[in-house]
Amino acid sequence: MSDDIAIKVEGLYKQYRLGVIGADTLKDDLKLALAKLRGKSLADVYDIQGNDRMVGDSEYVYALQDVNFEVKKGEILGIIGKNGAGKSTLLKILSKVTGPTKGQIKVDGRIASLLEVGTGFHPELTGRENIFLNGAILGMKKPEIRKKLDEIVDFSGIGKYLDTPVKRYSSGMMVRLGFAVAAHLEPEILIVDEVLAVGDAEFQKRCIGKMNDVSKNQGRTVLFVSHNMASVMELCDRGLLMQHGTVHSTGKVSDIIPAYLNVFRAEALTSELHTLKTRNGNGKIQFHRVQLMDQENSVIDFVLSGQKMKFKVTLKVHKPQEFKQIHISLRVVDSNDVTLFHLSNSVANGKEVSINKDTDEFDVEFHLDKLPLNSGKYHFHLFCSDLQEVYDELNFAGELNVEGGNFYKSGKLPPASTSSFLVDYNVTI
Incomplete structure (x- = not known):
């Protein structure tokens, strides 16, 4: 050697x-x-x-x-x-x-x-x-x-x-x-x-x-x-x-x-969340299911750029007990695992959430008034913790398919190869 x-x-x-x-x-x-x-x-x-x-x-x-x-x-x-x-x-x-x-x-x-x-x-x-x-x-x-x-x-x-x-x-x-x-x-x-x-x-x-x-x-x-x-x-x-x-x-x-x-x-794209083995955390709370839904609460397979939609995430409590200061987040990434945007209850609400001791299952909904993504295939990661422990972490928990929509109300979008993330802006001349 x-x-x-x-x-x-x-x-x-x-x-x-x-x-x-x-x-x-x-x-x-x-x-x-x-x-x-x-x-x-x-x-x-x-x-x-x-x-x-x-x-x-x-x-x-x-x-x-x-x-x-x-x-x-x-x-x-x-x-x-x-x-x-x-x-x-x-x-x-x-x-x-x-x-x-x-x-x-x-x-x-x-x-x-x-x-x-x-x-x-x-x-x-x-x-x-x-x-x-x-x-x-x-x-x-x-x-x-x-x-x-x-x-x-x-x-x-x-x-x-x-x-x-x-x-x-x-x-x-x-x-x-x-x-x-x-x-x-x-x-x-x-x-x-x-x-x-x-x-x-x-x-x-x-x-x-x-x-x-x-x-x-x-x-x-x-x-x-x-x-x-x-x-x-x-x-x-x-x-x-x-x-x-x-x-x-x-x-x-x-x-x-x-x-x-x-x-x-x-593996991730063909499995239910609760069956995925590639996860981190102690399992006291685990992600069980995630659904993409439109503004009529119908489950959808794909989303349009600029569409109003939500991620409905279901979590299960392994052993019902009181949980304090729970942080739950969803992170959308591109094909290179680069983060495009990050959603969490801690940021949106300014505080963590507490879970009642009698709860064995609960839903968290992340609402987007206007999906800021160009057409393409994306994925999302899920994370749940408190200030001391990681309960569950799932990488590539699901796929987000986006089709070109009327994000700018002009009927046009920039080429997907040059811009995945869309910014709402105006131009004056």
Whole structure:
């Protein structure tokens, strides 16, 4: 391996035996046994249809197949792909949480990983004790860790809880401390999974800035997994697209993201919202259905430029309880996932909304008096959170087909190739 390479992966495979090693709970074992009695295939039970990862109809499945790639020192690699593509399994192998079935991995440097909430923490130890524990695992001496302690505490914002056992921390606090520890204890390689989605938007932005800093200014290598393409585009030098346990493609992030979006849309456009698996959030509230409606409240398949319309979004509460300060937003994007406009109850109404404890389903309607889009095909993302937690996030939740309308009352529109977003204006001469 050349001196400028931080990670080299060759012929990597990971195989699991479903129902024996692969099942994590008694529920999974019972589900497998019942499926066998009913004559159902394991592909149906474990939702791995159509990806050729089953070994016939046996109890074995490949999570990874013949994975090959390199990461240079100081590079930020964005690893993207739908849920179940093999991203998390790959990171667990690189982090030595689990071993490969076969293949070779060469790593030059120490690795710090943030894979799941609470990864690397002992629940009975305090935040302070866990910081020193993680530093010791990385081979650091106590004086070295003490020098970094104030930075870690300041970045994580958990100062008043520093001497509290981490088992009493919220998921958001665990993530903040976990990232602060991983980023500030100076490993040569930093691995961050989608776990950052648990944190609030401001903290996510700070994490992006920190990862950029450790790579560009400190020469460290970062592997970053995310479903947020804007973050990947902003942060990463190169992209690696995983699909069905293999490397679909790798290269410039500007080339990889369009390939990912095409894979993503194929699922999103043929699924009901509640069946989509590629989503983020804790699921306490989830998007269930979305409808496009005209001013007569009729469901429509397409909209005209300038037409009065609304998005009717139905959400379901997993367990009825009182929710305060709920933020719900809808973001319309073009074919390159560039945001054209953003709608939210927080902006339109100037405040978040509270949900009654007896509510198990509710609707949110986003009204547009005049759709400001030229003819074309667009998509929209959905997001629901409060000030502390992300409840649900769906990228490419639906498609918005727009036909040319009489937006300017002149019977004319600018060429769609030059302007997607339409501005209402007048000209005087």
